Amino acid sequence: MPPETLTQGPDRFDDDDYPAYTMGRAAEMIGATPGFLRAVGEARLITPLRSEGGHRRYSRYQLRIAARARELVDQGTPIEAACRIVILEDQLEEAQRINEQLRAAKAEGAPSS
Template identity: 35%
Template sequence: MVRLPFDDEHAPLYSVGQVADMLNVEQAFLRRLDEYDVVRPARSPGGQRRYTRHEIGHLQNAISLIGEGMSLTAVRRIFELQQEIADLRAELARERAAREADRG
């Protein structure tokens, strides 16, 4: 069976207007999140922002954090630290797997 683009959560399919409607926010707010490197969507060949389902999840998290009083800079840093933790966990899992393979 052929996988379609909407099956891939990392496929850039959604326009700023669509995402703004989905999340009930202003388009300018989404552009501001892009300017602050909180969520940087891909660009279409015409230069329009295109969001993935994965990025929409990040936007939802950002909106929640902002609602709790976090600044855009703080939200960006939280996202950076979350990514660093995920990367370190993946590295640790690889090292553990390599050690297990050496023992076996």
């Protein structure tokens, strides 16, 4: 299967997980430096995909995660701790979403009184 490219259609830009942004543009969008993006990558908060030329590419989802880490760092939180906090927040949000889905499914399957 050939690697995906940015020219495979406009729908890609609606995809939160599509790696559409270069490191420079991504850093600019979240008000950070390329070094900050490298640091959150090294901390394993986000893992950018690589272009055919080896350049980092970021998705909108990854930029939201990195922006949250930047907020925490700007408030004085060490970068490693900020990354861990963001991971835990993301896990909590996912668990709450799944819990809500299970509650909804249970309510749909419950017999009426």
